Amino acid sequence: MHIPDGYLSPSTCAVMYAAAAPFWYGSLRRLRRLLRSRVIPLISMFAAFSFVVMMFNLPLPGGTTGHAVGVAIASIVLGPWASILAISVALVIQAVFFGDGGITALGANCFNMAITGSLVAYAIYRAISRNRPIASRRRVAAAGIAGYVAINVSALFAAVEFGIQPMLFRDASGAPLYAPYPLKIAIPAMMAGHLTIAGLAEFVLSAGLVAWLQRSHPSLLRTTAPDAVEDVETSGAGAFGWPAMRPMLVGLAILLLGTPLGILAVGSAWGEWSPRDFADAAGRRQIASVSGQQAPPEQVPQGLERLSSIWTAPFPAYAPRFLRSASFGYFLSAAFGSGLIVLLAVAADRIFARRTGSS
Amino acid sequence: MARIGFLEGSIHGFLEALEHALESEELAKRRGLLQGLDPRVKLLGILALIVAATTSQRLTVIGAEVLLAIGLALASHIPLRTLMVRTWLGALAFTGLIAAPAIFLTPGLVLWHVPLLEWPVTAAGIRTAAYLISRVETAATLSMLLVLSTPWTHLLKALRVLRAPVVLVVVLGMTYRYILLLIGTAREIFESRRSRRVGGLDTGQQRRIAISAAGVLLSKTMYFSGEVYLAMQSRGFRGDAYVLDEFRMDRRNWSWLSLLVAASAGAMWAGRH
Numbered sequence A: 001m002h003i004p005d006g007y008l009s010p011s012t013c014a015v016m017y018a019a020a021a022p023f024w025y026g027s028l029r030r031l032r033r034l035l036r037s038r039v040i041p042l043i044s045m046f047a048a049f050s051f052v053v054m055m056f057n058l059p060l061p062g063g064t065t066g067h068a069v070g071v072a073i074a075s076i077v078l079g080p081w082a083s084i085l086a087i088s089v090a091l092v093i094q095a096v097f098f099g100d101g102g103i104t105a106l107g108a109n110c111f112n113m114a115i116t117g118s119l120v121a122y123a124i125y126r127a128i129s130r131n132r133p134i135a136s137r138r139r140v141a142a143a144g145i146a147g148y149v150a151i152n153v154s155a156l157f158a159a160v161e162f163g164i165q166p167m168l169f170r171d172a173s174g175a176p177l178y179a180p181y182p183l184k185i186a187i188p189a190m191m192a193g194h195l196t197i198a199g200l201a202e203f204v205l206s207a208g209l210v211a212w213l214q215r216s217h218p219s220l221l222r223t224t225a226p227d228a229v230e231d232v233e234t235s236g237a238g239a240f241g242w243p244a245m246r247p248m249l250v251g252l253a254i255l256l257l258g259t260p261l262g263i264l265a266v267g268s269a270w271g272e273w274s275p276r277d278f279a280d281a282a283g284r285r286q287i288a289s290v291s292g293q294q295a296p297p298e299q300v301p302q303g304l305e306r307l308s309s310i311w312t313a314p315f316p317a318y319a320p321r322f323l324r325s326a327s328f329g330y331f332l333s334a335a336f337g338s339g340l341i342v343l344l345a346v347a348a349d350r351i352f353a354r355r356t357g358s359s
Numbered sequence B: 001m002a003r004i005g006f007l008e009g010s011i012h013g014f015l016e017a018l019e020h021a022l023e024s025e026e027l028a029k030r031r032g033l034l035q036g037l038d039p040r041v042k043l044l045g046i047l048a049l050i051v052a053a054t055t056s057q058r059l060t061v062i063g064a065e066v067l068l069a070i071g072l073a074l075a076s077h078i079p080l081r082t083l084m085v086r087t088w089l090g091a092l093a094f095t096g097l098i099a100a101p102a103i104f105l106t107p108g109l110v111l112w113h114v115p116l117l118e119w120p121v122t123a124a125g126i127r128t129a130a131y132l133i134s135r136v137e138t139a140a141t142l143s144m145l146l147v148l149s150t151p152w153t154h155l156l157k158a159l160r161v162l163r164a165p166v167v168l169v170v171v172l173g174m175t176y177r178y179i180l181l182l183i184g185t186a187r188e189i190f191e192s193r194r195s196r197r198v199g200g201l202d203t204g205q206q207r208r209i210a211i212s213a214a215g216v217l218l219s220k221t222m223y224f225s226g227e228v229y230l231a232m233q234s235r236g237f238r239g240d241a242y243v244l245d246e247f248r249m250d251r252r253n254w255s256w257l258s259l260l261v262a263a264s265a266g267a268m269w270a271g272r273h
Helices: A010-055 A071-078 A080-098 A106-129 A137-163 A183-216 A242-264 A275-279 A281-289 A302-307 A326-358 B002-028 B039-055 B059-075 B080-105 B123-148 B152-162 B166-195 B203-234 B251-270
Strands: B110-113 B120-122
Touching: A010 A071, A010 A080, A010 A106, A010 B002, A010 B039, A010 B166, A010 B203, A071 A080, A071 A106, A071 A137, A071 A183, A071 B203, A080 A106, A080 B002, A080 B123, A080 B166, A106 A137, A137 A183, A183 B203, A242 A326, A275 A281, A275 A302, B002 B080, B002 B123, B002 B166, B002 B203, B039 B059, B039 B123, B039 B152, B039 B251, B059 B080, B059 B123, B059 B251, B080 B120, B080 B123, B120 B123, B123 B152, B152 B166, B166 B203
Parallel strands: none
Antiparallel strands: B110 B120
16 A cells, blocks of 8 residues: 555645645644653654564465554554654655655655544544443454554545546546556455455454453553443453443334334245245245246245244244234334344353353 | 465564665665765755656656666666665566556557457557556665665755754654664564474464564563653753754765756656646
């Protein structure tokens, strides 16, 4: 994702420098106010760390390897503003001293990775982890997702910058002067690699480092988790507590209330036919109409007929026999099914938490 | 293959980065044309040439800049082999891979069809690929010349001529120094793990080693940050950064600055639409 010189026009580079400048200025001002003289060693050291981490060749599931930018872990440990500066400094050193990324494209690279990446990673990490304890497994997942999304949003920005070049800059003969592919090619080509390998590398690094810090240096995770509750989730207590479950239960209740809408749907799902549908003329017409006018067999398939009688559901077709109202029957079936799943999940969590505690 | 070479490959990567840094320092000490110029002259002159290469709309002008860069390298005793290994081959492989499909995908006058595949090779496509590759190669070569002919401490101080804030110059200098330290630390972590390894490592084990190494580096980073801050305070640091400016411009430097800027302006003029 490090854009070299020559891929973007000078005017695009100038615009990207201008877009990045307020963020650099704002970050520096904010940090100097907060950290005063401590800001120089902190940013320098973390930039050095980001640079070295970018060199790590991370083994990924599936046998491949990838490099991560480390933008999410920088945002999680330092906060977004310090992360913007630290990653920008690492990118400057990479471009100037190691030739990775162009000097004219430095503004674009910093905007894509350091600025967009840091802000997106921080927002997602905070949104998912909320006030969960520092040792919460949710923070590990939040860090992984934050890294994955941040690197993909950064890649999308880079792809758009590439994709607008042939629209804006061509020579006298009509040949594109810079990155040659339009948006419809640049975006899929760029995102294919980042949604898979680069995104996975960022996920692995971010989630892995947060898990490592939870065990070894939990204090480093405190900067961006000032409201984290104190109890430790690994005990299992509170994992299914009301505050954590509330958004999910509210959403579930809304969906339950909407389940009678399912009655409005006509016909049956393709392939979910009963033996009676094969015998009934209307049912046969419906099967044929949704199967490309291919007539179903004259006889009910023997296997279907034999196996369908093994188990009789208590609420067949989501309509308990003891209820006359179809809508209420639909609602009751949905409530029963959802409740059963929630109970199973709570039971599994309790069993898992007990095993974790005993080991 | 990855199973055997993960630790060795990582160590090799770290050593290569250290070798490149040492080689750059060694080349910067040689007596040559660019090494003898004021870092600010080199910075401004080479930046102007890079901008000229990216704005030019004529391949001949970009080609002339490549020849100029090669001439500067030879006059500065920078081996072309170093440029080839560290810049040309990598840039050609990466950008060539990206530019190659443009030869067939860019609409325009069809010059030829690839036998069997029947893909059309267009004139506009060839020009597009040539623009991209030549620009990337030229800019990368010029950037590398700047790095290979200037000690990094001088290069950082020269950034002040671009009105870079003093705090940025100080941060960049400190970052570069600690990058070398952390690369050395990472190499030692992998080396010690390699010396204790018996048998192969599966992907999961490799990943755990890499994450643990990154974690150790992170905790060392935060520790160093505190230590460095205390060391700075003990030397009287109060948050204000200063950079000693020992550069002096003489007639020779002014002449070369004029020459490089004039060459860049000429390239921009000649490379107009």
